[in-house]
Amino acid sequence: MEITKRHKFRHALAAAFPHTLPVLAGFLVLGIAYGMLMLEKGYGPQWSVLMSAVAFCGSMQFVAITLLSTAFQPFEALVLSLLVNARHLFYGLSMLDKYKGFGKVKGFLIYTLCDETFSIVSSVNPPEDVEPKYFYLSISLLDYLYWVFGTLLGGLLGGLMPFDMKGLDFALTALFVVLFIEQMKKKGNWILGLIGIACALISRFVFGAGNMVLPALIIILITLLAGRKNLCNLC
Amino acid sequence: MQPLLTPVQIVLTVVAVAIGAMATRFPPFFLFPEGKKPPQVVTYLGNVLPPVMMGLLVVYCLKEVPIVAFPHGLPELISIAFIVLIHLWRKNVLLSIGCGTALYMFLVQAVFVV
Numbered sequence: 001m002e003i004t005k006r007h008k009f010r011h012a013l014a015a016a017f018p019h020t021l022p023v024l025a026g027f028l029v030l031g032i033a034y035g036m037l038m039l040e041k042g043y044g045p046q047w048s049v050l051m052s053a054v055a056f057c058g059s060m061q062f063v064a065i066t067l068l069s070t071a072f073q074p075f076e077a078l079v080l081s082l083l084v085n086a087r088h089l090f091y092g093l094s095m096l097d098k099y100k101g102f103g104k105v106k107g108f109l110i111y112t113l114c115d116e117t118f119s120i121v122s123s124v125n126p127p128e129d130v131e132p133k134y135f136y137l138s139i140s141l142l143d144y145l146y147w148v149f150g151t152l153l154g155g156l157l158g159g160l161m162p163f164d165m166k167g168l169d170f171a172l173t174a175l176f177v178v179l180f181i182e183q184m185k186k187k188g189n190w191i192l193g194l195i196g197i198a199c200a201l202i203s204r205f206v207f208g209a210g211n212m213v214l215p216a217l218i219i220i221l222i223t224l225l226a227g228r229k230n231l232c233n234l235c
Numbered sequence: 236m237q238p239l240l241t242p243v244q245i246v247l248t249v250v251a252v253a254i255g256a257m258a259t260r261f262p263p264f265f266l267f268p269e270g271k272k273p274p275q276v277v278t279y280l281g282n283v284l285p286p287v288m289m290g291l292l293v294v295y296c297l298k299e300v301p302i303v304a305f306p307h308g309l310p311e312l313i314s315i316a317f318i319v320l321i322h323l324w325r326k327n328v329l330l331s332i333g334c335g336t337a338l339y340m341f342l343v344q345a346v347f348v349v
Contacts, residue, residue, distance in 0.1 A: 022332045042236035047245055055253040064252050072244040074251040081255020088256070090288055092263030093281045100269050113260050115292055122285040167340035170314065173296040174335040177318050178328050180293055183286040192283050196290020209298040216295075220287055224280060231283055 012134030013142075015127050020142045023116045026172035027058075027143065029165050031150015034061055036158060038151075041069040045155025052151040056112055056144060060084040083214050090217065091118040098122075102133045109136060112144045116172065123179045192231070195223055306347035314339040 031052065038048035051061055060081050067077050091113050098121065099106050117140050126135035184190050203216035224231065238245060267273040273281075300308045318335035325331065 018329065021329055022336075025336065040236070042238040043245070047238065047249075050246075051249050051252065054249050055256050057252065057256040060252060060256060064248065068245070068248060069239055072240050072248070074244075074247050077248050077251040078255045081252045082258060085256045085259040087288065087291070088259040089263060090280075090284050092260060093277060094284045094288075096263060096267055096273060096277070096281055099264075106264075110260050110264055111257065115295075118285075119289060119292065123289075164344060167310075167343040168336065170311075170339040171332060171336045173293070173311070174314070174318055174332040174339075176289060176292045176296055177315055177335070178322055178331045180286075180289040181319060181322050182328070183289050186286070189286040192286040193290045196287035197294055198290075199287075200291040200294035204294060204298055212295070212298060216291055220291065221280075224283055224287065225276070228276070228279060232279065 008131050009134045009138070012126070012130045013138045015130045016135050016138035016142065019120050019124055020139055020146070022171045022175040023120070023143050024146050026116070026169050026175065027146035028150040028153070029169040030058060030172070031147050031152075032154035032157070032165070033169070034058075034065075035151045035154020035156070037062070037065055037154075038068075039155055039158055041065060043068060045152055048151050048155045049148060052148045055081075056114065056147065057081065057085050058114065058147065086214050086217055087115070088113060090220075091115075094118070094122055098132075099136065102136075105133055105137050109140050112140045114143065114147075116175065117143045119176060119179045123182045195227075196220065199223060305349065310339055310342040310347050313342060 034052070035045060035048045038051075039045070051064065055061060055064075063080055063084060064077060067073055067080070092110070095109075095113065095118070099109050102109065120139055121136055126132045180193060184193050199219040200212065200216045203212040203219060207215045240248065267277055297308070297311055300311050302308050314335050317338050318331050321334055322328075322331035
């Protein structure tokens with residue numbers, strides 16, 4: 001990296017870091033929990049870290065623990081992963097414009113586009129003196145590293161936790177709640193937020209906690225397309 | 236405890252999960268490349284989806300919370316109400332998340348002990 005590039009990246013990293021603090025807390029705890037659960041099933045840190053680094057999809061990785069501890073079933077793993085991760089399709093649609101023209105960096109941004117990174121990137125604008133490309137890269141990179149590092153810690157430490165972390169993973173719920181409020185500030189957004197909550201609740205109670213993602217996304221898509229004329233006027 | 240699967244089987248499972256995940260992350264960018272203007276409906280969805288998905292994510296995080304059984308989702312309800320209030324009052328993202336998480340930890344560790 002040239003000196004100026006490196007300088008710009010460092011500057012962006014410093015600006016992005018505070019925004020990722022809640023993710024640091026949440027991913028460390030959940031990553032540690034993941035590493036520990038994998039260890040319990042006989043999969044040491046080399047395997048849990050491999051999964052976190054290559055697949056990088058939090059909730060699906062927890063689902064995959066069950067697969068890894070019952071039988072070799074790669075096809076089920078693939079299908080379940082598609083279903084649980086389907087929400088990312090919608091994140092991509094929202095990032096088409098934001099990630100435009102980022103060249104080589106773009107591949108990494110897409111590869112690591114998770115719930116938390118999406119929430120921050122779609123709610124926070126980079127400061128004026130920071131290059132957007134490096135700002136978004138910093139957020140993605142930090143979130144990615146938190147998850148991999150948390151997994152490693154869990155795999156190495158096993159049951160030896162220095163303090164009671166019960167409830168610390170609520171930082172991620174809190175992050176989503178706060179960014180939800182931030183999104184609601186924009187004119188007309190409250191109705192969109194309500195649509196999201198209502199569709200998710202319906203799906204949760206009709207299809208159950210384990211199967212809610214795909215039905216919720218379909219109901220959301222139908223609602224947004226059916227209400228396009230009215231919703232367009234709002235925003 | 237030994238892993239149930241052989242190293243090759245583990246790697247194949249990791250690859251399968253990764254392919255599933257990436258098949259949900261990359262398609263929008265391949266379908267609507269930078270040079271071409273995406274259809275209006277895609278631009279529309281891209282604009283309206285962020286607030287909708289934030290609503291979904293809040294519910295998604297709470298999907299396992301028991302409602303009928305003790306503690307009836309009270310720690311979550313109290314903490315979220317607190318986060319909303321403190322955020323509307325101080326308008327500081329990290330402060331709201333920090334205080335909300337601390338309150339939740341206190342509630343599940345000391346008040347609503349299962």
